[in-house]
Amino acid sequence: MSKVKVSTLWFSGCAGCHMSLLDIDEVLIDLAGRIELCNSPITDLKVFPEGGVDVTLIEGAIANEEQLHLVKEAREKSKILIAFGDCAVTGNVPGLRNGLQTDTLIEDIYGKGVTTNGNLPYDVVPRLLDRVRPVHEVVPVEYFLHGCPPPPGVIAKTILALLDGKTPELVGEDLKFG
């Protein structure tokens, strides 16, 4: 049986969700035999494999133009998208800048008080979106893993259910934010 292809992406989040993914203990050994981890911060591979993947886990909110582009690509190249953790599901901490003027924010951080080079860094970093958005506001999402980060048990049972061709049962405490 060919291995199930899984990608993980890391947008505006703290990497805590990826750490929680690595925290599923012995399930990792089981997964190692059943999945092929493709592009992911863990493998450091940057592009989707030809033909796409079965499942992509997305950590983090959509905050800049590069992430907007990548999340759309992820949608095209994944059979199943999972919003992975509170930032991806709600905007969470990165979303706190919503309601502030993004241009002012960039000037405040990179412009004012910078004496050597006052240029705004648009040519080297992706331009910020006006608003930080949860993943499902940009592309359709199949499953939502709540939590900051999602508990390892919830991650494990979700991935294992998908590998068995079942719908993950996310109920009760599984849906706890924070």
Added chain:
Amino acid sequence: MDKITLTIDGQLLTASPGETLLTVATRNGIRIPTLCHLEGLTDVGACRLCIVEVIGQLVPACTTEAANEMVVKTRTEAIKKYRRQVLEMLFAEGNHVCSFCISNGGCELQDLACELEMHSVTVPYAYPRNRVDASHPWFLIDRDRCVLCGRCVRACGEVEGAHTWAFAERGHTARVITDLDVDWGDAESCTSCGKCVESCPTGAIALKGASNAEMRKDTDMVARLVERREHE
């Protein structure tokens, strides 16, 4: 007529005249989700999470009195859908960021997301800019976390008798204020009793000095006080 007979979710139940559907359901172990309801306070039907179906109409269980031969449904698919929509709008109109909230793990709004199986908020988040008031020496209000349930307003008025808390404005600019919209620390009517803190279902009104996930509310406080007074 001394007793009323009604049916809730197929169960034949009895009630006393004047009892609400919520009271009858709760007494008989039928769980109806609530948010603005708090034992000991007058019910106002503000949050609409306790909606139930009575002859095809959706009514709040907390303010609808039981009537003879009433047929009530509390958990149809339609009711679940509407409750979830109400909850999504409550999440969307504030800035409810559970991950660093002092009430993380002890919040009724957070619990409702689990209970009502809210997987995501399907309406756009509003991200309002709200004012935090930490001028009171012991307490603070973070209006980002306020759901406008009015439990603070009622606890302060009905149980403490201070009437410090009130609503100001309407619609999406509605907010709770102290006295005539002065800083809480300058509100002369406030007795600093803390009933608003314990009655607040979220981390909106809280004790100063509590850190992330440390705050636990004594939401039974008001009911205990009211019960003791009734026995005097």
